[in-house]
Amino acid sequence: MRILGIDPGLRTTGFGVIDQEGAALRYVASGTITTHQLDTKALPARLKVLFDGVGEVIARYQPDCASIEIVFVNVNPQSTLLLGQARGALVTALVHAHLAVAEYTALQMKQAVVGYGRADKTQIQEMVRRLLALPGLPGPDAADALGLAITHAHAGAAIARIANAEGMGSGGGSYKSGRSR
Secondary structure: OOOEEEEEEEEEEEEEEEEEEEEEEEEEEEEEEEEEOOOOOHHHHHHHHHHHHHHHHHHHHHOOOOEOOOOOOOOOOOHHHHHHHHHHHHHHHHHOOOOEEEEHHHHHHHHHHHHOOOOOHHHHHHHHHHHOOOOOOOOOOHHHHHHHHHHHHHHHHHHHHHHOOOOOOOOOOOOOOOOOO
């Protein structure tokens, strides 16, 4: 199974693609989609760059499913609203491509990848490097995206089994939430 992880951001969105074969994980690609070249007041144009950028990643790497970080309210409500709009454009691009989408919090990703929910960026980068046998550290946004893909590889099957056991299957839709209930 090929998994696309997305770390949403309005200025920089990270993406990471891995293949999962049983318990084995293999790195495919990672990088960022940036909008910093655009005027910060050009929100619609920036959202289009994110939507189109994810579409290009999907077309190139043909993932089977996707995982994206759940965004929480931070100190600045305006920043939270803008990030939420970016995340919405990204989720829309994933669903538009008919991908099942799982959601994980940063805490869930850090626990799955590092084993510690308060891990910092460098710890995530190092563990992603080790888990995927990379020759060097991925950038922080790409590492978070790869971490989300790894989290889904580890947790996605278990979550699906629990949902089916509880009679909470997907209901035929292509959007699935990975957050714990």
